[in-house]
Every structure is written in structure tokens, then in C-alpha cells.
Amino acid sequence: MKANLIFYKHQKELPIQLQNRSVCEFGEIFQDYDEHVDSIYVCYAQSDELQGEREWEKLGNICYTFVEKNHITHVEIDENNCEKINMPVFLEGFYKADYHFDRYLSSKDRKEVSLKLPKPFENISINAQKAAAAVHVARDICNEPANKLYPTRFADYLTQLFDLTDVEVEIIQSKDLKEKEFYAIETVGKGSEYAPCVAILTLKNSGEDPVALIGKGITFDSGGVNVKTGSAIAEMKMDLGGAAAVIGAMKLLADRNTACHVKAILPMAVNVSGANAYLPSDVIQYRDGTTVEVGNTDAEGRLVIADAILYAQQLGIDRMIDIATLTGNVGQALGLKTAAIYSNDIKLSTKLYKYGQKSGDSVWPMPLEKDYKRYLNSEVADISNMSNHPFAGSITAALFIEHFVKEGTKWIHIDMANTTKIFPSTKLEASGFGTKLLYELIVQREELWDD
Ligand code: BES
Ligand code: MG
Ligand code: ZN
Numbered sequence: 310m311k312a313n314l315i316f317y318k319h320q321k322e323l324p325i326q327l328q329n330r331s332v333c334e335f336g337e338i339f340q341d342y343d344e345h346v347d348s349i350y351v352c353y354a355q356s357d358e359l360q361g362e363r364e365w366e367k368l369g370n371i372c373y374t375f376v377e378k379n380h381i382t383h384v385e386i387d388e389n390n391c392e393k394i395n396m397p398v399f400l401e402g403f404y405k406a407d408y409h410f411d412r413y414l415s416s417k418d419r420k421e422v423s424l425k426l427p428k429p430f431e432n433i434s435i436n437a438q439k440a441a442a443a444v445h446v447a448r449d450i451c452n453e454p455a456n457k458l459y460p461t462r463f464a465d466y467l468t469q470l471f472d473l474t475d476v477e478v479e480i481i482q483s484k485d486l487k488e489k490e491f492y493a494i495e496t497v498g499k500g501s502e503y504a505p506c507v508a509i510l511t512l513k514n515s516g517e518d519p520v521a522l523i524g525k526g527i528t529f530d531s532g533g534v535n536v537k538t539g540s541a542i543a544e545m546k547m548d549l550g551g552a553a554a555v556i557g558a559m560k561l562l563a564d565r566n567t568a569c570h571v572k573a574i575l576p577m578a579v580n581v582s583g584a585n586a587y588l589p590s591d592v593i594q595y596r597d598g599t600t601v602e603v604g605n606t607d608a609e610g611r612l613v614i615a616d617a618i619l620y621a622q623q624l625g626i627d628r629m630i631d632i633a634t635l636t637g638n639v640g641q642a643l644g645l646k647t648a649a650i651y652s653n654d655i656k657l658s659t660k661l662y663k664y665g666q667k668s669g670d671s672v673w674p675m676p677l678e679k680d681y682k683r684y685l686n687s688e689v690a691d692i693s694n695m696s697n698h699p700f701a702g703s704i705t706a707a708l709f710i711e712h713f714v715k716e717g718t719k720w721i722h723i724d725m726a727n728t729t730k731i732f733p734s735t736k737l738e739a740s741g742f743g744t745k746l747l748y749e750l751i752v753q754r755e756e757l758w759d760d
Pocket of ligand 3: 527530548607609610634635
């Protein structure tokens with residue numbers, strides 16, 4: 310079925326027979342059959358008071374959802390009022406909503422929706438589709454079950470995904486992890502039949518010094534020997550949300566031919582218990598000599614992120630962003646919509662809020678409260694991976710990672726454990742959080758890192 314999509318602001322912009330409608334508010338949408346064409350009217354009123362440009366994404370989402378529900382397969386946007394709409398963001402919302410994780414369903418009952426735009430918007434549309442495709446990649450990675458996406462498969466998938474792009478993919482296989490001094494990743498991955506590995510993606514389209522993007526890629530986190538309990542454990546197939554965000558961002562940077570130099574480091578492992586699994590009380594010695602007591606095998610994320618940070622610094626990289634589904638505790642602090650952001654440079658962390666607003670991936674700065682570092686004291690090693698205090702779990706995790714950040718390194722850390730799932734859905738559905746944010750942080754890198 311075909312329909313025209315018409316934006317209106319006031320009742321008087323509707324055809325005369327529809328002007329008696331009593332509601333006329335942002336997002337109101339309805340269908341009308343008029344002069345032999347189906348028309349969908351969507352209200353963009355109050356756009357002046359919109360809280361931010363991401364409201365336009367919501368409008369796009371509303372339109373797609375309506376179209377799909379009403380089995381409309383061909384939509385043509387009417388040029389009237391188009392100039393009043395923030396089309397790049399609207400279209401991103403529309404295309405993003407066109408997502409279904411149905412590859413394991415025997416019968417899929419979905420139809421393609423095509424969207425036709427007035428000529429001047431065609432390029433904008435291609436750009437929006439690229440953003441949506443990148444977010445969908447991140448969502449796919451999180452939605453994949455752990456028996457389908459484990460480290461070596463994940464690595465193969467990346468090789469395929471970036472084939473024919475400017476992104477180079479290098480995989481450090483399990484057998485080489487020790488030789489390359491990725492001691493923590495090797496340790497965390499020991500309990501599983503599925504071997505761990507590290508993926509390194511390089512996009513070098515400019516002569517600048519590289520920025521590192523580090524993403525936690527735990528393809529399943531059972532907690533290991535400190536096993537998790539309860540039904541929510543299935544969610545831990547999404548413990549690679551950080552890696553997914555980095556991959557999405559790399560894809561978008563590549564697809565939009567962004568001139569930049571980015572190195573992504575993705576530690577991948579399955580954190581499960583088993584005969585060879587690492588144990589509470591184990592001591593890990595890192596490449597720089599730092600020793601860590603494993604206070605809890607479920608605090609595995611910080612262990613592998615530290616490995617990647619040391620590696621990036623060894624490569625001489627001095628600007629880095631890590632993103633990880635690190636602590637359940639971050640949700641206690643910020644709820645399920647906003648991720649926590651930390652930096653060893655306070656000016657940086659306060660700057661980041663606006664990029665969150667711009668990208669639609671909401672973040673809020675949190676303090677690296679030095680006085681809490683004592684909670685990570687260990688009697689047998691330099692530091693413990695487990696806090697001995699019940700509060701501030703996201704902060705102590707960030708402090709643990711900061712322990713590995715050398716002077717002179719500019720570092721941003723994002724704890725996104727609470728935002729991997731779509732807000733406010735209660736289903737186990739991935740959001741693709743972080744893709745747009747990391748993309749934005751790379752695009753705006755000059756302004757971002759400038760002191
Ligand atoms: N992957 C989890 C964090 C997580 C929790 C992500 C809930 C998504 C939803 C992480 O590895 C973890 O287990 N963290 C522990 C840390 C604790 C043992 C110090 C946690 O948050 O309980
Ligand atoms: Mg864990
Ligand atoms: Zn985890």
C-alpha cells in the first residue's frame with residue numbers, strides 16, 4: 310500500500326474536512342483517504358519548544374512505527390513544511406526504527422518499507438540510512454545469542470563486515486595472547502571452550518595521531534566462578550555492548566568517508582566457570598608489571614579494559630575512550646537512559662554532556678573520587694578488581710581502570726551497562742547505544758581534546 314506523508318502544524322493546514330480535529334500536538338498521527346490517495350498526517354507542532362533536536366528522531370520513529378503497523382509499504386514525503394523539519398534527525402529516527410531481529414524466526418512477517426523524498430533531501434536520506442545501518446549493526450551484535458556469537462566468530466564477522474572498507478581488521482588469536490602480553494584477556498577467557506581473542510581495527514584516513522576506541526567484548530558474562538544468580542542473566546549476552554558501539558562507530562566513520570585516524574581495540578572473551586576458569590584470589594600481572602588480585606571473577610570487564618588501555622599506551626596513543634557494560638551499579642546512579650561518563654580531565658567530562666544530547670546517546674559526568682580508591686586496596690597485589698565497600702560501584706570500577714592510565718594520556722571512560730537495552734522497553738532488546746556518541750566524539754575530536 311502507498312501513502313503520502315504530510316507534516317502539519319496547525320489544524321488549518323489539514324484539508325478542510327479534517328480541520329475539526331480536536332488534538333493537534335507533536336507526534337499526533339493519523340491516516341486519511343482523500344482524492345484516491347492515502348495520506349498520513351503527522352503533527353510537528355511545538356517544534357520551537359522542543360527540548361532538543363533528538364525530539365525529531367522520535368517523530369521519525371513514530372512515523373515508521375505507524376507505517377509498519379498499518380501495512381503501508383511505499384511512503385512519499387510531501388514537500389509541504391519539509392523545510393520546518395530537522396530532516397537529518399527525522400530520517401535517522403525513521404530508518405533506525407526499521408529494525409527487526411528475526412533471523413532465528415522460521416516465519417518472518419515483515420515487509421520492506423520504501424521512503425521517497427523530495428529531491429533536495431535525497432543526500433540527507435543516504436546519510437541518515439548510514440547512521441541507521443551502523444546502529445543496527447551494534448544492535449545485531451548485542452542481540453545475537455552467545456552460542457552464535459562467541460569471540461572467534463565475532464572476529465570472523467568483523468573481517469567480513471569491514472571487507473571492502475578502509476577499516477583494517479587484525480585479530481590476535483588466543484594462542485598469541487600471552488606472547489602479546491594480553492594477560493587479563495587470556496585469564497578471563499580461560500573457563501570457556503570458546504577461546505578469547507582481541508580484534509584491532511584501524512581506520513587511517515588522515516595523517517593525525519590516532520585516537521583509541523576500546524570496547525568491552527564479553528560475549529557472555531555468567532560471572533565466572535562468582536556466578537551470577539537470577540533470571541536476568543540472559544541479558545549478559547549483551548555484555549559486548551561496548552565493543553558493539555565501537556564497531557558501529559567505525560562503520561559509520563568508514564561509510565561516511567570521515568577523514569580520521571582511529572584504532573579500535575576490542576578484547577573478546579566468554580566469562581564462564583569451568584575446570585580451567587580463573588579463580589577469586591588469583592593474581593594477574595599486567596604488561597607494565599602492575600599486579601591485580603582477582604577479588605571477584607564477575608568484575609571481569611575492568612580487567613580486560615585495563616589490558617587494552619596498556620596496549621594502546623604501549624603503541625604511543627595518548628587519547629583514548631573506553632566504553633563498557635561495566636557495572637550494574639551505574640543504573641542505581643543514573644537510571645536506564647543515561648550512561649556514566651568519566652575522565653581524568655574534569656574539563657573533558659563536563660564537555661561531554663552536549664555530545665550526548667547531540668547524538669541521542671545520553672551521558673552524564675561522574676566524579677573520579679580519589680578518596681574511594683582505598684576501597685580497591687589489596688593485601689597481596691597492587692590493587693583489587695573488587696571494591697570492599699557497598700556503594701559507588703561504577704566509580705570504583707572507573708578508578709580501577711584509571712589506575713592503568715599513564716600521566717599525559719587523555720582518557721574518557723563510559724560505563725554503559727544500564728543503556729544496552731532500549732529505554733524504556735522491558736524486553737531484552739538492544740539499543741545500539743554508543744554508536745552515534747562515539748562517532749560524534751571522533752568527528753568533533755579537535756574541539757573535544759583541545760585544552
Ligand atoms: N557485565 C557486568 C555488568 C552489568 C550488569 C551489565 C548488569 C549489564 C547489566 C559486569 O561484568 C559485572 O558483573 N559487574 C559486577 C561488578 C561487581 C562484581 C563488582 C556488578 O555490577 O555486579
Ligand atoms: Mg561480570
Ligand atoms: Zn561483564
